[in-house]
Amino acid sequence: MLGESLAVSAILFSLGVAGVLLRRNAIVIFMCIELMLNAVNLSFVALAQQLGRDGQVIVFFVMAVAAAEAAVGLAIMIAIYRHKDSVNVGDVNLLRG
């Protein structure tokens, strides 16, 4: 099941990358980042089945870090929304020349 799992993980990761590049809504971009993290979790679990349980422990840590990142990232988006009244990343262009 290892090869198939890695293939599915690659496809999900590519879909996440496509989502980040295609969308302009900041929250949907963040959801695609979470999709990428889950694809990597699938890789780790598939490899843990062959190489030992360290992969599952790494998945545990990835989930904890993803939770922390989601909380802080969404707080940042709320703060930006208060200033710009929009979560469209095209509107956050103060650094543009």
Added chain:
Amino acid sequence: MTTLVFWLFAGIAILAAFLCITRRSPVASALWLVMTLFALAALFVILDAHFIGAIQVLVYAGAIMVLFLFVIMLLNLGRDGPSDLVGWPGRLVVLAIGVLLALELIVVASVAPSAELRLPAAGAATGRENAVLAVSEPLFTDYLVPFELTSVLLLAAIVGAIVLAKRRI
């Protein structure tokens, strides 16, 4: 039989992920992502990671996605707005990157995995032992320092999220 179930849930995960990245409404995207997470939890169980599958449903689908939905509700973004997908120059770039990644996938898949990745003796151990023990025993012995550091990280995230979201600090 296991292969059939595996491909069923893999197909659901890929389809739900594609629908997640293409929906116009953020709420619909969030719900399709929840479907993807459930399908991935089923895949984790098929791959002998029962505890991780349960944690995936509890933490990822049950807490992180609920947080997303709360934020979408607070910012009142639930309605179908104008589509926020980039125009055709951006889509061509994504198509080119997708073709590149697919070529890489084909190249990697055509190379046979090395001998180290075929260790049924070591791999079978994760299937037979207690699912929670498989994660908890390394977590509290080999990975004790990262475990404690994760608690500090979560504290920092809590404080950071509260400070960032306050109106007047």
